[in-house]
Structures are given as C-alpha cells and as structure tokens.
Amino acid sequence: xxxxxxxxxxxxxxxxxxxxxxxxxxxxxxxxxxxxxxxxxxxxxxxxxxxxxxxxxxxxxxxxxxxxxxxxxxxxxxxxxxxxxxxxxxxxxxxxxxxxxxxxxxxxxxxxxxxxx
Amino acid sequence: xxxxxxxxxxxxxxxxxxxxxxxxxxxxxxxxxxxxxxxxxxxxxxxxxxxxxxxxxxxxxxxxxxxxxxxxxxxxxxxxxxxxxxxxxxxxxxxxxxxxxxxxxxxxxxxxxxxx
Numbered sequence: 001x002x003x004x005x006x007x008x009x010x011x012x013x014x015x016x017x018x019x020x021x022x023x024x025x026x027x028x029x030x031x032x033x034x035x036x037x038x039x040x041x042x043x044x045x046x047x048x049x050x051x052x053x054x055x056x057x058x059x060x061x062x063x064x065x066x067x068x069x070x071x072x073x074x075x076x077x078x079x080x081x082x083x084x085x086x087x088x089x090x091x092x093x094x095x096x097x098x099x100x101x102x103x104x105x106x107x108x109x110x111x112x113x114x115x116x117x
Numbered sequence: 118x119x120x121x122x123x124x125x126x127x128x129x130x131x132x133x134x135x136x137x138x139x140x141x142x143x144x145x146x147x148x149x150x151x152x153x154x155x156x157x158x159x160x161x162x163x164x165x166x167x168x169x170x171x172x173x174x175x176x177x178x179x180x181x182x183x184x185x186x187x188x189x190x191x192x193x194x195x196x197x198x199x200x201x202x203x204x205x206x207x208x209x210x211x212x213x214x215x216x217x218x219x220x221x222x223x224x225x226x227x228x229x230x231x232x233x
Contacts, residue, residue, distance in 0.1 A: 004159070035221060043205060045224035052219070091160070101213025102148035102167040103220050107160040 003027065004092050004108035012114045013082050020067070021077040021111050023092030033095040034075040035105065036066065040088040048090075051075055079113075087115045120144040123208050123225035131233050132198060138228045140191040140208030147213050149191040150222065151183060154205040166191065167213065198232045205229050 005024045013019045025034065036048040051059045051066045059066040067076040079086055089110045097104040121142045130136050142149065151163040165173035166185040180202075182194040191208055209222040 033219065035219075037224075043207070043227040043229070045207065045209070045222075047221040047223065050219040050221060093160075098220075099165060099172045100167040100170070101220075102150070102165045102172055103211055103222065104162060104165065104173060105222060106162075109157075109159050 003106045004094055006092055006108035006111050008111045010112045015115050015117050016081055018080045019082050021090050023076055024074045025094050035093040036077045037091045038088045082115050084115050120223050121210055121225035123228050127229045129231045135196040138193040138206055140225060142189055142210035144210055146210035147188050148211045150209040151193055152207040154207055200232050203230055203232045
C-alpha cells in the first residue's frame, strides 16, 4: 500500500499566484514526521519544510507553509507568491522509522510544478 | 559548494563493467543514505548507514555493494548491472535524530547512471 500519495502529476500556475500541492499519507504510528523537498532540473533534492505529528501549529518557512490536517492525514504544501524559480519537482515524504538515529523516509511520486510568466 | 558532493555526475557502463559511485558530506553528519530514483517511480531507499554501521539494506540486489569507510564518505560499488538499473542515484546525509532536531536529509545532486 502506498504510504505517501501525491495525486497531481503536474501543475501549471501563473507567476505571483499561490499554489497548493497535495499530499496524503498513511500510517498507524502516532509519532511521525512529514517533509517536503524540491528537486530542480539539477537533480539535488532541497529540503523545504517539516511538520511533526505532535506539532500544534502548521509549519511555515518563508513563502512555504504546510497545511497539516491530521484527521484527514493530509499535509499540503502552500507556496505563496510563486516565482519562476519555483518550477521544479516537489516531493512529499514521511519518516517511517528511526534506526539508530538515521531516518527512514518514504517518498511520494512527486508533482511537477511549472510557473508561467 | 553543496554540503553533499557526488561523483561522477554521469556514468555510462556496460553490463560486465565494475564501477563505483562516491559520496562525500561536509556537514559533520553521522548518517548517510543511498536512494535510487527511476523515471516515474518514487525514490527508493537502498541503504542506510549510521555511525559507519549499515543499519538498513532494503532488499537491494547483491550487484550493488555499499561501503562506508568513515562518517564523511559513502561508496556504492557496481558490478554486472542490468539495463533496468539505469537511474539517478542520490546520496544523502543527516544529523542523527536523537534530540529535538528534525533531522532532515541533505541530498547531493546525484549520479546519473546508464547501463548499456
């Protein structure tokens, strides 16, 4: 069973508009963490934002915010005032386990975001 | 300069060749990872090292052999690969998550492998 689901293979947004990238997850563990990464064409995965399952407030990092709805098991990424440089693949990931301090992350299929001028 | 450096960036090899991918992290982290990224598939975790000890081997075929000689370096030795092994291989590192840190993974730019 897929643990991380990103239902939007691709999205096209006008520059300066806000965009929401969807992510739903599946776990029975009460303690987990959710991550969003950006992958530009260079290949490097860039960490954007993190939400812990016990965090009371939605995480925010600059133009990025995470709309965390625990009961729905969703962790959508919101990018405000999109820029041309935001065009990339975006991956949602969940921490599945911690093994001797190392984190086992499971990733979704990704969403390709294209920002149009 | 990124915190995690991977070499080579591109590699083409035949099925009978032996080659190695190298990863170096300059972040003082104590956990390192190999992920495989194939077209239209989610990232697949291959190996996890914590404090230079392999702690996870995700049912990876033996033609892939990892090596972690110290906390800063990670290798992936390749031999007798198949065409379906062609993919982007990503290395990552993280600070051990024993405290309150998020422990996010820092990735390199990947090694693009093509097996002919």
